Amino acid sequence: MSTQHTAPTAPTAQATAAATRIQQHRSYLMCRPEHFVVSYTINPWMEPAKPTDTAKALAQWQVLHDTYVALGHDVHLIDPIPGLPDMVYTANGGFVIDGLAYGAKFRFAERAPEGPAFMEWFRDNGFEVAEPVEVNEGEGDFLLVGDTILAGTGFRSTGDSHRELGEVFGKEVVSLTLTDPRFYHLDTAISVLDPVEGPGGVERANIAYLPAAFDARSRGILAERFPDAILVADSDGAVFGLNSASDGLNVLISPRATGFEAQLRERGYHPVLVDLSELLLGGGGIKCCTLELRRGQEENR
């Protein structure tokens, strides 16, 4: 992996000047890891020979859940289905903007039945649904930043799904290519930090990212679009530091991402440390266990 782009940079004057952070209310979908186990390998983190501890996964997940609730966010739950151990990673279950849910179509057969299960939940809970034709893994690969969707490809979601995504939501979609198999979903390499919308419309939209996870074209796009982004070091990326959830002020991150924690503090964010080491055995972290439910303009404020 190239080290050229991985050194944390000092924030520009513009970035530090904008250090008053605004917390926004969030609504999330989560799934209790009742059936969590690593019984197959579909990413480099998964080693079925290593024992997993479902009780520990449940306890760590509960801390994440309770942290969201304590911060004032709404958490909805989808029932876990026996035999679908990866269902805990709800970020992959779809992508939701303004009450419209674009469904997931999973790359691997092991997760395929999750697609219809999430679609059923969306329908039963008042969301409009758009059935996917193309292979895509939901918010694992699609991130809303301001009014633009950053979309990852290279390992899971296809380029064709990026086109479909643009047609479904009528928004600009920026395709980014991931190149390191450890960072196989976009939410392992980019964290969206700032509020998407405020009373005056789109306010600030900043991100943190791991440059080494992308090809040169994608690094160029990110550098041009996000000159004030936090560039995260390889060591923080390697512990899934970027797989985090921000409400604009509080940023839930892995306690192992100590460099990223310091960078967030410098910029005026409030890092909240949540350890999901057991769920990392399945190749997922905080963001993976969290699907944002954007019901409409009102609820985003």
Ligand SMILES: CN(C)C(=N)NCCC[C@H](N)C(=O)O
């Ligand atoms: C941050 N990531 C990677 C996610 N958005 N989801 C985790 C999915 C883990 C699952 N075993 C898989 O390989 O699909």
